[in-house]
Amino acid sequence: MKRGMIIACLIGLMVPLGVRAQGTNAPPKPPGDDRPMRARPNMDNLLPPPVLGDLALTPEQKTKYDALAADFKKDFAKWRESNPETGGPPSPEARQAVRDLRKGYTDKVRAFLTDDQKTKLDQALERMRARGPRGPGGPGGPGGAPPPPPAPADK
Numbered sequence: 084m085k086r087g088m089i090i091a092c093l094i095g096l097m098v099p100l101g102v103r104a105q106g107t108n109a110p111p112k113p114p115g116d117d118r119p120m121r122a123r124p125n126m127d128n129l130l131p132p133p134v135l136g137d138l139a140l141t142p143e144q145k146t147k148y149d150a151l152a153a154d155f156k157k158d159f160a161k162w163r164e165s166n167p168e169t170g171g172p173p174s175p176e177a178r179q180a181v182r183d184l185r186k187g188y189t190d191k192v193r194a195f196l197t198d199d200q201k202t203k204l205d206q207a208l209e210r211m212r213a214r215g216p217r218g219p220g221g222p223g224g225p226g227g228a229p230p231p232p233p234a235p236a237d238k
Contacts, residue, residue, distance in 0.1 A: 129155040134207040138200050155188045
């Protein structure tokens, strides 16, 4: 009887540990996902999907946009190959090069938009710029903006 109780207690203690151990395994990495962890998933998109939704492109405009977006992805991939990540934040020159590449393609998109769509695009891009950098410690990141410095003490 005692032996049966001890075995039942041990089983009762071991089962939750086994379940917990199974839940700690990380899910397998999807095949073909060789991007570095710090690469943002939409960085190689010409325009973010919400902006495209706001523009409501016609089928003809969508065809032109898709061709430009494919060219942008190719150029961005070439840029990424020639500028491997060093593990730290990108240099100001690297950031400017990506901005210039994106601006060139955005100007090509702007060429086939209507005036109303151009206004919507400009407003969306301005909202994105106003949001600022996104990441740990940045104004859009999890930590939010840093607190203001303390006021000087008067003596």
